[in-house]
Amino acid sequence: MLILSSPSGAGKTTIARRLLAEDSEIRPSVSVTTRAPRPGEVEGKDYYFVSRDTFDRMAEDNAFYEWATVFGNSYGTPKAQIREGLKEGRDFLFDIDWQGTQQLSQKAGTDVVRIFVLPPSIQELHRRLSGRGTDSAEVIADRMARAQAEITHWDSYDYVVVNDDIDACFAQVREILAAERMKRTRQTGLIPFVRELLKPQG
Numbered sequence: 001m002l003i004l005s006s007p008s009g010a011g012k013t014t015i016a017r018r019l020l021a022e023d024s025e026i027r028p029s030v031s032v033t034t035r036a037p038r039p040g041e042v043e044g045k046d047y048y049f050v051s052r053d054t055f056d057r058m059a060e061d062n063a064f065y066e067w068a069t070v071f072g073n074s075y076g077t078p079k080a081q082i083r084e085g086l087k088e089g090r091d092f093l094f095d096i097d098w099q100g101t102q103q104l105s106q107k108a109g110t111d112v113v114r115i116f117v118l119p120p121s122i123q124e125l126h127r128r129l130s131g132r133g134t135d136s137a138e139v140i141a142d143r144m145a146r147a148q149a150e151i152t153h154w155d156s157y158d159y160v161v162v163n164d165d166i167d168a169c170f171a172q173v174r175e176i177l178a179a180e181r182m183k184r185t186r187q188t189g190l191i192p193f194v195r196e197l198l199k200p201q202g
């Protein structure tokens with residue numbers, strides 16, 4: 001379970017989309033949200049957009065691994081789509097906030113890799129939120145007001161990358177993923193091979 005978090009506008013969606021396009025081994029965890037779709041966002045790809053009633057019913061029915069309220073809207077990770085994949089040992093990418101990261105870490109323990117994406121500066125964060133052109137001035141002001149509070153949670157992540165140059169930052173994320181996949185504890189498929197190597201020779 002690879003988690004990407006950042007203050008809004010630092011670039012996690014950009015990194016996530018590129019990773020999903022280039023790495024066929026990892027699948028997205030598509031969240032459910034009460035937030036309205038932004039122009040260009042696709043139902044079932046970026047989010048499942050639902051009403052407040054539907055979200056509350058899903059929460060009551062225990063349909064989420066975790067959920068949280070961010071910027072006045074609710075966001076949740078639905079269990080159904082990832083349960084089977086996780087059993088099969090597939091990699092999943094989560095674009096979730098620090099609250100969801102804490103909840104998933106408690107549930108999944110060592111199977112979680114957490115990356116926090118920092119902007120190169122607060123001024124650049126503002127430029128990116130404005131340049132994205134998807135949010136009103138009011139929404140941008142709200143996200144900027146929350147950015148520093150979100151950055152204070154950077155120390156509960158395993159890795160921190162600064163998204164200054166997108167290519168350099170993306171390369172770092174790929175390196176983290178490559179190294180994590182090579183961890184001995186994740187390479188259970190190698191056990192028969194190692195047993196073979198250890199057989200007495202001759």
Ligand SMILES: Nc1nc2c(ncn2[C@@H]2O[C@H](COP(=O)(O)OP(=O)(O)O)[C@@H](O)[C@H]2O)c(=O)[nH]1
Nearest residue numbers: 008009031067068070075076077095096097100
């Ligand atoms: N806990 C939790 N956070 C989520 C989930 N889906 C999205 N988020 C977070 O909600 C925040 C707002 O997301 P969004 O409205 O798409 O704006 P963004 O920050 O520009 O990507 C971001 O920090 C996301 O990482 C989820 O299922 N659970």
Ligand SMILES: Nc1ncnc2c1ncn2[C@@H]1O[C@H](COP(=O)(O)OP(=O)(O)O)[C@@H](O)[C@H]1O
Nearest residue numbers: 008009010011012013014128132163164165166
């Ligand atoms: N390294 C970068 N340099 C310049 N602009 C970037 C960079 N990374 C992302 N952006 C732009 O900044 C805006 C916010 O990025 P986005 O991925 O939507 O952030 P988040 O998902 O963290 O809110 C988008 O318009 C995106 O194209």
